[in-house]
Amino acid sequence: MQLLTDLRSIIKDDTRVTANETVINNHGQDLTYHQPSNPDLVVFPKTMEEVQQVVVYAHKNNIPVVPYGAGSSLEGHAIPIKGGISLDFTEMNKIVEVRPDDFIVKVEPGVTRRQLNKHLKRYGLFFPVDPGADASMGGMAATNASGTNTVKYGAMRQNVLGLEVVLADGKIIRTGGMSFKTSAGYDLKDLFVGSEGTLGVFTEITLKLTGIPEVIQAGKAVFKTVEEASQAAENILKAGIRVARMELVDEKTIEAVNKFSDTDYIESPSLFLEFDGSKAAVEEDIRFTKEIIDEAGCVTFQFETDEKARNLLWHARHEAALSVVNLVPGKRLTSSDVCVPISELSQAISDTRRLVDTYHFQAAAVFGHVGDGNFHVLIGIDPNDAEEVAAYKDLNRKIVAYALERGGTCTGEHGIGMGKREFLRMEHGAAVDVMGSIKRALDPENILNPGKIF
């Protein structure tokens, strides 16, 4: 194959340019229901220069380039639906520089979240964005990932300070930097964050760090109804309490966790909370929170400080996604990801729960990052069962339409990928044409992750 020969002459390490069937298959699918589509080959670059040479070659020969991080994305971002080169960043996983006094770290895109936080612990620092999966920083930046503690610490956009990017024609740019703020020209940094590999390939990422707080306390509050639980969440936000995490998990999810993990959690809607900061501030937050949730009808409230006990308390939340899917053999993950304004949240969650129930899926859970107004409907489906796929898509359309009518977004954190393209124009109308004109200006041959977003 000419492509293999050519790329091996660029990379000069045959093990890092491969058309091996297993490797190809692994890079052609993810954990979700999205249809697999294999790359022609997989390249494992080690340096920015190698990335650049591969992109220059691809540009000259009009071959798609699809960046690949940890493969944990949920909308098929890394599936090369038009074939071409899967650019796997596993071997570009160096932590380039830690500047503890500046609260800054520079990493290569293959560095994963756990790897980074393990390394940072010695400095008393951590990187706060936590999407659950042990995702790569490149992938997280590419989808503007967020997660459980975004309510306090922001999403990737608020925590990426700078990017080194290889453009479609192989030119290198550096955008953003090490300053905590800047008004110097157009905000390219935030344009590339969340561009899902369609505008450029990241080769270095500068991240903003946070000091590990003095005290972390986790809490779990059980309610009789999902309305009460989400109303409590809404009231906590309105009271101005700066929760570090606030997750709602509905009774069906807890039921799935109990079955899958052989636990016996109360099968009722639950709020999982985390508070962090100085001792005095955390104590005051918890006292105030307790008042609010009691008033909202909380049945039991438990909290823990010790790391192990905290993890145990949050176990049902951590296991939620996998439990729901793994409960039914052969099912694969779908995940809606809408976000609504805070005042719409409790109504949206209970309306959505009712809507989901009318579809009678074997495995369906509602849970989410209610502090951001973001919640997921997670359903396990068989991607080869056309009827089930159609039913899911129909349900998903209704969930998104409901959120958009209330001023929300079709995706709070997963991105558009291949799964939500139809919703982009529903949400943004003519602004999609502006996005398209930027795409054409930066990648006129459409070689960068073609078929995603648009």
Added chain:
Amino acid sequence: MQLLTDLRSIIKDDTRVTANETVINNHGQDLTYHQPSNPDLVVFPKTMEEVQQVVVYAHKNNIPVVPYGAGSSLEGHAIPIKGGISLDFTEMNKIVEVRPDDFIVKVEPGVTRRQLNKHLKRYGLFFPVDPGADASMGGMAATNASGTNTVKYGAMRQNVLGLEVVLADGKIIRTGGMSFKTSAGYDLKDLFVGSEGTLGVFTEITLKLTGIPEVIQAGKAVFKTVEEASQAAENILKAGIRVARMELVDEKTIEAVNKFSDTDYIESPSLFLEFDGSKAAVEEDIRFTKEIIDEAGCVTFQFETDEKARNLLWHARHEAALSVVNLVPGKRLTSSDVCVPISELSQAISDTRRLVDTYHFQAAAVFGHVGDGNFHVLIGIDPNDAEEVAAYKDLNRKIVAYALERGGTCTGEHGIGMGKREFLRMEHGAAVDVMGSIKRALDPENILNPGKIF
């Protein structure tokens, strides 16, 4: 004049389309040293539709359109250096909708900061971005303004949720929305924020609000040297104390304030601080801060809770800019605006102070938002004194080069405008070409605020 006739046929209210000499002159200059340049006429639109019609006309006839808010920008953004239409938003100053439960307000671009916060008080909410001047929300969004409490609450980018924009061809788009986070397509919202009127004209802005904190305490700490003061600031940040504001004002500035306001503040470098939050948290913050500043050599530390006493305590900071300039008749404002990584801050401030002193300007002060690593050298110059202008430009180039060498930015909050165009490529290199390609894609005829940024 054909232009006047044509626009009066569009706006149909002659008082709102004017070539009156005084009005024209007012729109052709600002408070700074930048050379005036008049628009051909000034239009005061009242609705999005009027803005759209004006832009469509300008687009068809290749006439520059320069948005004008409160005229408080510091880099000549609103000066129509190629003439054309000055689009003054004074009459588009409605607060469109407050959604207190969502922490959201929608405003027209002419709404000013004080007008907004006065209106929001009844809801127990405020809009935290505070650049000092009573700027308009449109102008603040256009320059990604920030200010004294950005260290805690972020700049405009973190507080603008959505924008309605009239594009160069008159098309309307809405970007962002009412969700607290989104990963739906390219981040156009943050591309338009900070685009300085060169990519589109804002007609409605959705802002994120913050609850007025339970307790606000202001503090003032006086030091013997600027090194000690800035080291104290650096240590407060490193300790993870979430100050709401942290401003450094050097001795020359206090001297100017004393002369101008007939006060007798100690003429020594001072840190102006503000803490907000719950009572317990604020008390703990102040106790911890006191330890840090004592260790750094603080001579006196004073704090106040009551609003009037707080304003009095901060008086010297509030008056800093005007005092320096007004002290010397006929001088106009220049203001450098660099930002450096936190660990470089104390060295940068003392090196810069020394550098400034070698130039012997009559009025020169160093002060800034040290919590962000952002500081200003404020110098009053006579714009008609070519030698003085040249000396200032020479000094400014050195200040910027110093900051860029240390990984900083040439502008933390004022923007590029006409004053910093030469620095954009120094800072961003080839990324400026990407900015240029976006400008050409969105405004190929270059009618929107031509001559700014590029």
